[in-house]
Amino acid sequence: MSQARLATCVPLPLEQKVLVNVIEKAKDWALMHGVGMRDRKHFTKDSIQIAPFVLLPSPFPKTEFTKAVELQPVLNELMHKVAHDVEFLEETLQNALQVDEFTASLYDIWVKVREEGVAQPISLGMLRSDIMLESRCPHTENQCVKHTPYCSWKQVEINSIASGFGHLGPVSREIQSYILRQLGHGDLLKNMPENRALSGLCSGITEAFDLFGVPDAVVLFVVEEVSYNICDQRFHEFEISETRPDIQIHRKTLNEIYEETSLNDKKQLMLDGRPVAVVYYRSGYEPAQYPSNREWEARLRVERSTAIKCPSIHYQLAGTKKVQQALASTGVLEKFMGKGAATSRVRDIFTGLYSLDFDESGERAVEMAIQDAERFVLKPQREGGGNNVYGAEVREALIRMRHSRERAAYILMERILPPLVSGYVVRPGAAVPPPLVDLVSELGIFGVIIGTRDKIYSNKQVGHMLRTKLADANEGGVAAGLGALDSPFLL
Numbered sequence: 385m386s387q388a389r390l391a392t393c394v395p396l397p398l399e400q401k402v403l404v405n406v407i408e409k410a411k412d413w414a415l416m417h418g419v420g421m422r423d424r425k426h427f428t429k430d431s432i433q434i435a436p437f438v439l440l441p442s443p444f445p446k447t448e449f450t451k452a453v454e455l456q457p458v459l460n461e462l463m464h465k466v467a468h469d470v471e472f473l474e475e476t477l478q479n480a481l482q483v484d485e486f487t488a489s490l491y492d493i494w495v496k497v498r499e500e501g502v503a504q505p506i507s508l509g510m511l512r513s514d515i516m517l518e519s520r521c522p523h524t525e526n527q528c529v530k531h532t533p534y535c536s537w538k539q540v541e542i543n544s545i546a547s548g549f550g551h552l553g554p555v556s557r558e559i560q561s562y563i564l565r566q567l568g569h570g571d572l573l574k575n576m577p578e579n580r581a582l583s584g585l586c587s588g589i590t591e592a593f594d595l596f597g598v599p600d601a602v603v604l605f606v607v608e609e610v611s612y613n614i615c616d617q618r619f620h621e622f623e624i625s626e627t628r629p630d631i632q633i634h635r636k637t638l639n640e641i642y643e644e645t646s647l648n649d650k651k652q653l654m655l656d657g658r659p660v661a662v663v664y665y666r667s668g669y670e671p672a673q674y675p676s677n678r679e680w681e682a683r684l685r686v687e688r689s690t691a692i693k694c695p696s697i698h699y700q701l702a703g704t705k706k707v708q709q710a711l712a713s714t715g716v717l718e719k720f721m722g723k724g725a726a727t728s729r730v731r732d733i734f735t736g737l738y739s740l741d742f743d744e745s746g747e748r749a750v751e752m753a754i755q756d757a758e759r760f761v762l763k764p765q766r767e768g769g770g771n772n773v774y775g776a777e778v779r780e781a782l783i784r785m786r787h788s789r790e791r792a793a794y795i796l797m798e799r800i801l802p803p804l805v806s807g808y809v810v811r812p813g814a815a816v817p818p819p820l821v822d823l824v825s826e827l828g829i830f831g832v833i834i835g836t837r838d839k840i841y842s843n844k845q846v847g848h849m850l851r852t853k854l855a856d857a858n859e860g861g862v863a864a865g866l867g868a869l870d871s872p873f874l875l
């Protein structure tokens with residue numbers, strides 16, 4: 385069976401001369417509007433290079449896009465409830481904690497903070513639900529009964545920490561609009577949905593700041609030692625600086641937070657003599673970001689404080705792959721959402737998700753994946769890309785871990801097979817014109833939710849981002865150099 389394919393927004397290939405010309409213009413547009421990243425090979429703070437981008441917007445079915453946008457507040461609320469369900473998180477994570485030191489360290493902080501008494505009951509969730517179109521139809525094995533190259537979309541994961549592309553998402557629409565206009569296709573812009581992700585996400589930070597209610601407080605961005613994806617962070621700062629000039633933003637690494645902050649007797653997190661109202665993590669989601677005990681100490685200090693955290697530690701735990709898998713188990717969604725229509729809408733977005741615990745269903749999942757490895761992705765409790773296992777390696781890994789407790793740190797997920805689309809990817813330093821290649825896309829929908837366990841102050845869908853990668857690549861992280869920025873062209 386050949387893989388399903390979506391039609392491109394304009395006929396391809398483009399004429400060579402036209403292509404070369406428009407890419408030259410587009411690269412300059414990119415550099416001059418922050419479609420950029422720092423150069424990993426020759427890092428310097430004095431320059432930015434273009435971020436890889438797809439020349440023309442990739443098609444995405446309008447009905448499926450609308451469904452995703454409309455479902456986001458439901459997913460926000462679900463995550464909020466999960467994050468506040470102590471018993472559920474304890475039970476869901478207990479086996480993984482035995483073998484996954486990183487998740488266990490996060491969990492320990494959560495336990496300590498609860499024992500001491502939570503100083504800040506309000507959490508700020510800036511979530512991103514990532515989805516892919518599924519080309520296979522569960523009913524017919526090959527062609528969808530709707531006779532479309534896709535059947536529906538399925539959720540890849542939901543991110544609760546450092547959900548990036550609030551700037552790069554919207555600006556991808558702008559650069560592709562510019563390119564379409566240059567190619568004489570300005571009429572097609574009507575198919576490119578508005579994207580206010582940057583202002584929407586920043587409104588989460590400013591609303592949380594106002595709820596904190598201390599006018600001379602500051603906002604703290606927790607950043608990596610080296611931020612390659614710098615545009616996507618700075619534009620948040622620029623946006624807040626414009627809309628809320630009264631709010632001062634600091635950028636600090638966890639190590640600097642260890643050195644420069646303290647808790648006062650009211651448990652305020654103090655930085656340069658002012659309390660921190662909101663802590664926004666753009667780092668802190670992977671083990672390498674905690675090279676010593678100092679970073680863990682810093683994290684604990686922030687969690688103990690009155691600052692509103694994005695995310696609070698329990699939100700980060702709710703974003704683990706293990707929790708996603710548990711939510712797909714029988715009866716679990718009903719426990720959080722009741723039995724109504726919203727519950728079946730959420731159930732529909734799950735593809736097969738299996739626990740690898742040492743019980744009957746775990747054993748069945750191991751056997752199933754060893755038999756048919758290509759059908760699955762093996763995922764540890766990690767974020768940031770590059771951690772999953774695919775294809776034949778799923779079999780090898782499961783045979784190796786079959787009798788080891790290590791396997792409980794993973795979940796097994798059915799591999800989604802998105803429809804192909806042809807396109808050109810423009811990369812820094814690559815030959816121009818690029819070849820016309822087969823691509824697949826992953827759409828991310830942003831959500832903002834602010835609340836305590838019992839009261840929700842704000843819950844909204846705020847925008848989207850599209851990342852596209854070569855059809856035969858397993859993963860598509862843009863900062864990792866695999867994926868490319870893109871935006872949806874609604875059909």
Ligand code: ADP
Pocket residue numbers: 514540541761763766767768769770771772797798799800801826858859860861
């Ligand atoms: P991370 O938290 O590290 O981003 P993901 O679950 O998003 O982990 O996996 C990383 C990437 O792997 C995704 O962006 C997607 O390209 C690919 N991927 C993950 N799960 C699936 C799946 N079930 N089917 C197809 N591709 C997947």
Ligand code: MG
Pocket residue numbers: 541542543766767768769
């Ligand atoms: Mg993730």
Ligand code: MG
Pocket residue numbers: 514541768769
């Ligand atoms: Mg991901």
